[in-house]
């Protein structure tokens with residue numbers, strides 16, 4: 263099937279009433295992506311198309327902003343917004359590295375303000391900030407089924423997406439451990455703006471953290487080598503005393519899969535969140 267011309271696509275989008283429904287956020291984000299793709303592909307369009315695109319973009323962005331504001335209000339009341347609940351309920355393509363519309367959704371809902379200054383240089387074996395793609399966070403939360411007794415600890419929490427979404431989408435408490443002060447400040451501001459008192463952020467090296475309260479530890483490959491060995495050693499000692507789980511994503515899944523004291527719930531894969539439990 264041929265892709266429509268920019269003109270045909272704009273005609274269709276301008277007349278599609280379904281795109282103007284409050285909950286059609288995904289469809290609007292998709293529509294904006296389709297326009298962008300056609301523009302990138304050099305689709306020929308008369309000069310007037312630029313004005314039509316600007317008007318559509320402005321329209322859709324205003325509707326999206328209203329959807330985000332609605333979701334943020336729900337979170338402040340302690341509810342799970344329907345837009346996020348849908349992501350938890352719908353099985354998604356939870357493998358691979360890419361980002362998708364769910365990241366735009368999470369960005370619009372959390373409204374984090376990343377620091378403008380560069381982070382301080384990282385010591386050896388520590389990995390620079392990159393957020394877990396949102397679809398993998400929803401997959402983590404769906405697999406983990408956190409309850410009110412759970413405490414999710416994100417080791418190397420970056421700007422805090424995982425602990426924030428865990429506190430929004432479950433009854434669990436969450437803790438983000440992050441060495442970069444400006445990331446911690448950003449995550450704390452995000453939690454305060456949404457009144458998420460169950461999400462806390464600590465500025466410290468994960469090697470010095472107290473693991474006593476966590477029931478699920480999450481690692482999106484925050485470190486490797488000797489740093490990872492130290493943290494896994496501490497988790498192992500903790501697991502000898504009580505039940506806990508570890509979830510991992512990215513290359514560190516391989517390192518966890520070789521730990522003789524851990525068993526994976528599903529075949530370990532670097533491109534999918536894998537849950538591990540200590541062997542009994």
Ligand SMILES: C[S@@+](CC[C@H](N)C(=O)[O-])C[C@H]1O[C@@H](n2cnc3c(N)ncnc32)[C@H](O)[C@@H]1O
Nearest residue numbers: 388391392393394418419420441467468482484
């Ligand atoms: C790949 S990012 C993961 C971010 C976040 N967990 C997420 O999934 O969106 C790794 C993060 O770990 C942090 N980090 C690296 N080494 C650390 C350490 N020893 N202690 C605490 N944080 C660390 C980095 O600053 C970075 O923000």
